[in-house]
Amino acid sequence: MTETPHLNQKFEQLEKAKQIPQNSVPKIQRVAHYLRDRKHFAKHYSPRLVSIGPIHHGAKNLQLGEKYKLMWAAKYLKRKKQDARALYETIASNIKRLKELFAEDVIEAFPDDEKLSWMLLVDGCALLQILEKGKLDYPEEMNVKVDQLVLLWQDVLLLENQIPYEVLKLLSGPKNDANLLNSMKEFLRCHHLSPDKPKQGAGKQDTAKEKTKDEDSKSTEGHNLQGESTAEITLEEDTPQGEQSEHRVEIIQEPIHLLDQLRRSVLKEPQKRHLDDQNTSEKFDIITYRNIQELRTVGIKLMTNKSHILTDISFSYHWLHLCAELKLPQITVDDTIAPTFLNLIAYEMCPDFKNNFEICSFVAFMDSLIDHPDDVKELRSSGVLLNVLGSDEEVAKLFNTISTDLVPDTEIYSHVRGQIEKHYRNKCRTWLTLGYHTYFSNPWAIIAFHAAVLAIVLTFIQAWFAIHPARDG
Template sequence: MAESKPVVSKVELPLKKGVIRIEDGETSQGRDQEAQTQSGLSREERYKMFEEEENEVQISKTPKIQKVIFLHRDHKHFVKYYEPRVVSLGPIHHGKERYQLAEKFKLILAREFVKSSGKTIKEICEAIDGKIKELRECFEEEVTKKYNDVDLAWILVVDGCAILQYIYLAVLDKLKELNIKPDSVAFCQQDLFLLENQVPYDLLELLMSLSNAKNELRNSVQNFIKKNHYAVLWDKQQGENTNGPVPENPQEENGKRKPTHLLDLLRSSLLGNDETTTQSSNGRTNRDRNQSYDWQSYRNVQELKAAGIHVKRSEAKSLGGISFSRRLNFYPGFLSLPPLIVDDSTGPKLLNLIAYEMCLDFKNDFGITSYVSFLDSLIDEANDVKELRKAHVLFNLLGSDEEVAQLFNNIGTDLVPDRDKYRKVRTQIQEYYDKTWVTWVAEFFHNHFSSPWTLLAFLGALFALALSATQTWYAVDSPPGPCDKFCEKFNKNL
């Protein structure tokens, strides 16, 4: 196969004596951006460079697999969440020395896949070779330009086969049969959902279609996504058997776009049917958005509780299942949130999902970003996490409540959510929060009935007061009895 020509950088400004080249994803972490410029350009040359069509930003129909943008990667708390811990998948981290140990296990998994597929490795490679141009276009140009078609096809064959076989065995809990330790299984599963560790879903679909076990493989992928969905959002059905038939082309039903990769598939699962253009508060149009609240005066869950707003667990199975209601349209208020599990994998998953939504070529509603931003507005300190735990909204498997609060405070930094997302809920909360009489009632109940003992003491005091009033009434204005009449007659006879 002839080697492909080097791909031109995405952002490349032609100059008379040099080139300004900016490589996506290059960061201050040992990979400083290189910029070569030549001074002394004439004003006419600058005009020409400014007006050239090549300088326009090109938006693809589908998002490309690419590096995490520098805005996230340069954050000192986040960089460790974007790098694979055990295994590199795809071309971005391929060949790095720290992942060489995992290459042996990838080959073992790939061999198992080929063996069960009924095909030879040559037949599979030839099928990938025939689609290598389309598969290369699934990546950002900077990611694959150093690989020729032969090398890129081999990377995709080995990694794609290994991914599918890993998922198939993980769902059946049979990875131990290949002597893969449980800790490696956990780290590999986390690495599968890193933005820089993705392979095209079209590749996985092609490999599954080549196998004699294509239906079983499709079922395993769908069930694997379900289990990782449940690992983020707790669901009462998570202990039930999730095995079952899935559509031949998941996410293509009802006009939905095909998934880009596994991380995209997980995002769609977590958002459910909420990935739509969110309407303004109370169905308002763009012209009267200014009538709803784009700000909030409350800072955390504790302030909401003091104002009479209680957090409760929502029955929703997606991150968008957030709502606000009032009992009998009066008092108190209830903020319903989907139940969230927080463990060691929560930070990496949420950060990579956010980084995916931040990709410049991915047009989306920022569903994950908006959810994390909303949750961050409720969590300010450890006591807020405690209140969410007590409401069974948050399940803390990470450690202390302070760690969870710090996690969301860090993740919530520098986020730009969709302001239309949860606009109605924010407006309802703020309107309720701004009612003075509601705050007075809430403070009264909060100060005097914050525990069952204060309520019992209050009821006891009321009962004692009622007995005292009754005793006084009988003493002052009680009707005459038999004894009173006898005493009256006796006094008259005297």
């Protein structure tokens, strides 16, 4: 066989392909085409007001956002007393390593490093201003109307609108990791999925305190542009007077970007496999229950989990196994629920992001419980779903739609599914729990039950005396 130069080149490409190293962290990239191409879904992946990063930079429908970003970047630089030229030089001197945090097709429109460095400077400073001052209660801090601020909140949490955390670290200054991470957490605390809700009564006093927050916090940093970033934060522990104080160094794993931080906050700790539950409970290859209505018919009661963490789902018994409860985290369903879940799902399905598909698994689990509007009604009645989207039918359709084409990790909730299935198939236990919920689930049911028992007793006594009348003397 005669090998041509073209064929030799192909063999060389094949040989080099096996030497391509795996990414240590997921890169900034586009939503996979098989997700974006789904009907009615594409709009949830694109920004409507502001582009952050290179993917949607320069889009015609986002020109107003370009003006806003310049204004916000200027406000940030003035507020922090930072020199724009010095920060630009910092980005430019690290641009070679920063480019490795983006997929190649994402920055191919930026062949000039100067253009890319300028975009990262403006977008990064604008995002830092958004994180610290983009509060819905005070839109005047950003010089925009509240409706635009709502759009901005949605835009900065899109997968294709992310900027690496490493860029934000360079722009926020040395020894400022703790403040940067705290500003991201505070920003996300107002998100409807956040388990850490803002304290009631927080107002302009809290906003004023933020002005001195940067000077009060101190930290030491350690990072690697090529790998997973960490921050060493020194905390001074309270000790009795006269005793030497100790310092505790806490290693904090830093996020990849803002969307990654949102995912971490709603999951909190990595999902454990509940090996004890899996080993002690039966495993079922086929799940026979279909939705919440069927679970209700066998006496399973829905409860709200106080933690609000998506992976915190449990099934348990109370009152001598007479009361079966399925605990679910509370979720607010509004106009932002679809883009939030879809972008979190798209992030988990990025080919270079190693994870256990916790968000995909949660959405698939909720979809398995919701088939009809009546299922949504039960979730509302139990306080699990706070529906501000519209009708129950819309919510049911939403979960059935966003769960399309998901590949969840079946092991994450297998212990819960197994316990529910075991209860569902146990007819004796089903009758007991159903009787408990029918006659003892609320005060009126208990009163009605006792009234019925009393009526039966009185009827029996009346019949007894009718058959055996009392005799005088």
